[in-house]
Amino acid sequence: MQVSVQIQENLSRNLSTKNSIAFFLIDTSSAVTWISNDKYVLANSSTGASTPDTFSVSYVSGSASGVVVKDTIVFSPELTVTKQSIGIANVTKAFEDVDGVLALGPQGLTRGTLTPDSNKTIPTVTDNLYAQGKIQSNSVSFYFEPAVNAPIIAGEILFGGVNASKSRHALTRWHIYSTPVTKTSPSSEFWGLDMAITYGSSTTITKKVAGIIDASTSLINLEAGAYKAYQQATGGARDSATGLLSITPEQYKGLKNVTLAIGGTELTLTPNAQIWPRELNTAIGGKEKAIYLVITDLKAGAGDGLAFVLGYPMLERFYTHLDSDKKRIGFAPTAFTYATTN
Structure with missing residues (x-):
C-alpha cells in the first residue's frame, strides 16, 4: 500500500x-x-x-x-x-x-x-x-508544482512508493534515476548524495562533491567556490535587498542550462528553473520586474563533506524519492521540469 x-x-x-x-x-x-x-x-x-x-x-x-x-x-x-x-x-x-x-x-x-x-x-x-x-516500503516521495501564487503551492507527499501520474514518462522504480546515499560525512547523516555541476556545455561549477536534499530550504545553496564560479558564469550581481544574484533581461536571454551529474545521470536545471518566480519578487523584498537567481551561497554549515543543499527549486522540477530501505535517492522528470512558469 x-x-x-x-x-x-x-x-x-x-x-x-x-x-x-x-x-x-x-x-x-x-x-x-x-x-x-x-x-x-x-x-x-x-x-x-x-x-x-x-x-x-x-x-x-x-x-x-x-x-x-x-x-x-x-x-x-x-x-x-x-x-x-x-x-x-x-x-x-x-x-x-x-x-x-x-x-x-x-x-x-x-x-x-x-x-x-x-x-x-x-x-x-x-x-x-x-x-x-x-x-x-520505508520510503517517501515528493511532487511539487512551481510556486507562482503565494502562499498556495500544489503538490503531494506519497508514503511507501512513487506516483506514476506525476512523471513525464511511465514511472516505476526502474525509471527513476537513482543514486546511493553518499558515504561522505556529514552529508551521509542526511539525505545526502554526490554530485558534480556544470554550467552550459563546459564551465565547471564544481567537481563531484557531497551535499544534501532539503525540502524546507527555499533556494539551492552552493559552497563559496562553486557559488563564485556560478556568479562569474552568469554575470549576476548580488542584490542588497534580497541577498540573491540579480541579472538583467539581456543576461537572462543568454542564461545557460545547469547540469547536475548525479549517479551517472545528468539532470538539467533550465534557465527558467534557475530564477525566482517573478510573481513572488515582492514577497522577498525584491523589485517587481527584477530577475533573481535561486542558486546562492551556502553560508551556514558549509565545509568539507557538505558542499551544497538542493532545496525546494529542485523539488519543483524533479519528482524526488527517498528510500530508507535501500538507502537511495531517486529523481524523475515531471511536466514542470522544462516549464517556463517562473
Missing part, C-alpha cells in the same frame, strides 16, 4: 493529532516531528501518553524544545500513524508561520536531540508507518 497526502499550503501540510489541527513545515534535514504546545494539550487526548524524554532541536535558523509524548497523527482518513513520538514545543525560535515540523529525515538525526538519553533514537513518521504495515 502507498498513500499520498495532497499539499495546498506553502511548504506545509494541514495535519491533525487527536486534539488539534496544525500546519507543519516539511523538513527532510531533521527527524524529530514536533508541534507547538499551544496546539496540543496531552490531557485532551484519549490516545496520548507522556514519556520521560525532553527534546531540543537546532536548525540553520531557529530552534525548538520541549517534552516528548506519543500519540496518533492523522494525515488523512486513509493514513494514520499511531504511537508516534512527537515533540511538544514550549520554546521555539523563527517558526512564527507554522505550528510545527513534519520531519522526514533519516532516523539517525534524532540521536543527540533527546534528554536524558542523548544516544537514543526514535522512529520517524515514515519508519512507524512502515513498521505498522500502513505502507509497503
Whole structure:
C-alpha cells in the first residue's frame, strides 16, 4: 500500500493529532516531528501518553524544545500513524508561520536531540508507518508544482512508493534515476548524495562533491567556490535587498542550462528553473520586474563533506524519492521540469 497526502499550503501540510489541527513545515534535514504546545494539550487526548524524554532541536535558523509524548497523527482518513513520538514545543525560535515540523529525515538525526538519553533514537513518521504495515516500503516521495501564487503551492507527499501520474514518462522504480546515499560525512547523516555541476556545455561549477536534499530550504545553496564560479558564469550581481544574484533581461536571454551529474545521470536545471518566480519578487523584498537567481551561497554549515543543499527549486522540477530501505535517492522528470512558469 502507498498513500499520498495532497499539499495546498506553502511548504506545509494541514495535519491533525487527536486534539488539534496544525500546519507543519516539511523538513527532510531533521527527524524529530514536533508541534507547538499551544496546539496540543496531552490531557485532551484519549490516545496520548507522556514519556520521560525532553527534546531540543537546532536548525540553520531557529530552534525548538520541549517534552516528548506519543500519540496518533492523522494525515488523512486513509493514513494514520499511531504511537508516534512527537515533540511538544514550549520554546521555539523563527517558526512564527507554522505550528510545527513534519520531519522526514533519516532516523539517525534524532540521536543527540533527546534528554536524558542523548544516544537514543526514535522512529520517524515514515519508519512507524512502515513498521505498522500502513505502507509497503520505508520510503517517501515528493511532487511539487512551481510556486507562482503565494502562499498556495500544489503538490503531494506519497508514503511507501512513487506516483506514476506525476512523471513525464511511465514511472516505476526502474525509471527513476537513482543514486546511493553518499558515504561522505556529514552529508551521509542526511539525505545526502554526490554530485558534480556544470554550467552550459563546459564551465565547471564544481567537481563531484557531497551535499544534501532539503525540502524546507527555499533556494539551492552552493559552497563559496562553486557559488563564485556560478556568479562569474552568469554575470549576476548580488542584490542588497534580497541577498540573491540579480541579472538583467539581456543576461537572462543568454542564461545557460545547469547540469547536475548525479549517479551517472545528468539532470538539467533550465534557465527558467534557475530564477525566482517573478510573481513572488515582492514577497522577498525584491523589485517587481527584477530577475533573481535561486542558486546562492551556502553560508551556514558549509565545509568539507557538505558542499551544497538542493532545496525546494529542485523539488519543483524533479519528482524526488527517498528510500530508507535501500538507502537511495531517486529523481524523475515531471511536466514542470522544462516549464517556463517562473
